[in-house]
Amino acid sequence: MTESTGTMADKAGMPSGSLIQGGDxxxxxxxxTVIDFNKETLTEQQIQSIDDLLEYKDRDTVTWVIVxxxxxxxxxxxxxxxLGIHQLVLEDILNTDQRAKFExxxxxxxxxxxxxxxxxxxxxxxxxxxxxxxxxxxxxxxxTTTDDLFDSVxxxxxxxxxxxxxxxTDYLTYVVLDxxxxxxxxxxxxxxxxxxxxxxxxxxxxxxxxxxxAFYRLKNVIIRMRKNISPTRQxxxxxxxxxxxxxxxxxxxxxxxxxxxxTRVIESIESYRETLSGLLNIYMTRLSFKANEVMKVLTIxxxxxxxxxxxxxIYGMNFEYMPELKWKxxxxxxxxxxxxxxxxLLVYFKKKKWL
Numbered sequence: 001m002t003e004s005t006g007t008m009a010d011k012a013g014m015p016s017g018s019l020i021q022g023g024d025x026x027x028x029x030x031x032x033t034v035i036d037f038n039k040e041t042l043t044e045q046q047i048q049s050i051d052d053l054l055e056y057k058d059r060d061t062v063t064w065v066i067v068x069x070x071x072x073x074x075x076x077x078x079x080x081x082x083l084g085i086h087q088l089v090l091e092d093i094l095n096t097d098q099r100a101k102f103e104x105x106x107x108x109x110x111x112x113x114x115x116x117x118x119x120x121x122x123x124x125x126x127x128x129x130x131x132x133x134x135x136x137x138x139x140x141x142x143x144t145t146t147d148d149l150f151d152s153v154x155x156x157x158x159x160x161x162x163x164x165x166x167x168x169t170d171y172l173t174y175v176v177l178d179x180x181x182x183x184x185x186x187x188x189x190x191x192x193x194x195x196x197x198x199x200x201x202x203x204x205x206x207x208x209x210x211x212x213x214a215f216y217r218l219k220n221v222i223i224r225m226r227k228n229i230s231p232t233r234q235x236x237x238x239x240x241x242x243x244x245x246x247x248x249x250x251x252x253x254x255x256x257x258x259x260x261x262x263t264r265v266i267e268s269i270e271s272y273r274e275t276l277s278g279l280l281n282i283y284m285t286r287l288s289f290k291a292n293e294v295m296k297v298l299t300i301x302x303x304x305x306x307x308x309x310x311x312x313x314i315y316g317m318n319f320e321y322m323p324e325l326k327w328k329x330x331x332x333x334x335x336x337x338x339x340x341x342x343x344x345l346l347v348y349f350k351k352k353k354w355l
Contacts, residue, residue, distance in 0.1 A: 030069040031146060036061050037157055039166045044154075050078040056138065057082070062169055063138045064157075068146045070094060070131075079140065083108070085133065096129040096144050100231035102238035109134040109246055111173070113235060114228040115149055115180045116187055123194045123214075124221055125187055127228050130180060132173060134246055139169045141176060153179055170247045174254045181258050184229060184265045194218055195272055202283050215283075219276050226269050232262050300349055304342045311337060 034053065035044045038061045047053070056063040070076065073094060080090045089110045092098055100113035111132040116125045128147070133140035143149070153175055156164050164175055198218060201211045236259035240252060247255075315324070315334065324330045 030067065030072040030075055032075070033066040033068070035064040035066070035154065035157060037064075037165055038062065039160075042157060042160075042165070044158075050075055050082060053079075053082065053138075059137065061137065062167075062172060064172060065138065065140045066143065066150065067140065068143045070096065070129075070142050070144055076142075079133075083133070083135065083138075089133075093131045093133075093142050098129060098131075100228075100235045102235045102242070104238075104242055104244055107135065109173075109242070109244060111177070111235065111239075113177075113180060113232050116183045116225075116228075117147065117149075118183075118187055118190065123190060123218060125225075127224070130176075132176065134169055134173050136246060137169060139172050139176070149183075150176065150179060168248070170251045171254070174251060174258070177258055178254075178261075181232070181261050181265070184225075185261060187225075188265055188268050191218070191221065191272065195275065199275070199279055202279055207283070215276070215279070219280075222269060222272050222276060226266075226273065229262075229269065230266055233259070233266055236262055303349075304345050307341050308338055 032047050032050075033044065034047055034056065035042065036056055036059070037043070041061075053063075053065065067075070070093060076090050076093055079085065080087065084107065086105065089103065089105075092110070092112060098112045101111075103110040109132075111134065113130055114127045115130050116127060118125050128144050128149075129142075130149075131140075131142040133142075141150070153164075156162060156175075164171065194214070195218060198211060198215050201207055202215065207215075236255060239247070239255045240259060311334065315322070327333075
């Protein structure tokens, strides 16, 4: 059997399709939940062995298998054996650093994307890889953590609200994807408030170090969102182009709706990215302007005191023969020069609008 743990560095030199867990290990144990339903009935249970799924394989009901904690390679390998899943797909499921993508096979579809979970401050988020295997009557959802991401979907199934209980795996796939994308939109709303607050502080007053730190945190959040969410647009394009029998034609309108939501989120991310870059340019321009103002003041003061220092330097020399030193009005004349020169220079600078 394949080793149950490992890192991507351990795969160096191994053939393609070798199964080893890669990426961040967010959950050390694996929990498997099976929800089997049709329009009239629903059953839910925890299973310990993949072999327990064999009884659901040929049923007319829809079976949703939620695998939380993708750390047990043996479980993923056994799923591949039972359902005839390609080794490279199993490898991708175990590697939690995948880009969002859609792959179409004869008997199943493979979808992988990132879900977003807001942190406590609502302006940062963690990301979890979600892998979907869509079969005729079964949907496998592989999650890297145990959380409440799909609690609302499970609640809809239990209360038999909407069309979800009367549809197939394609509609359930739509609901799962829609739940993930809705998180993107909700998170963008909280980012909008943070970005507006930071922009007002940067433009209206002297920003504190706390504001600058918040600005760079927000910029890093936008960069991570762009990296993790942008590929989802290609995923949705692949779904819309698919002619698989596993996706009925009437599902295209639903997937097109998700695609529209993803496009709006990505456009918002790009907009925020450009806005933050503009704010940074404005902030750097303000710093440069203030530095220039300081340098201008220092230059004016230097221009005033250079001639005075020149005169003081000349008459501070201890030469014996300096006729002006014995002149009765020499000292008052020098004081007059010290007063007149700054006044003349100040009037000149004022005329040139340098002050």
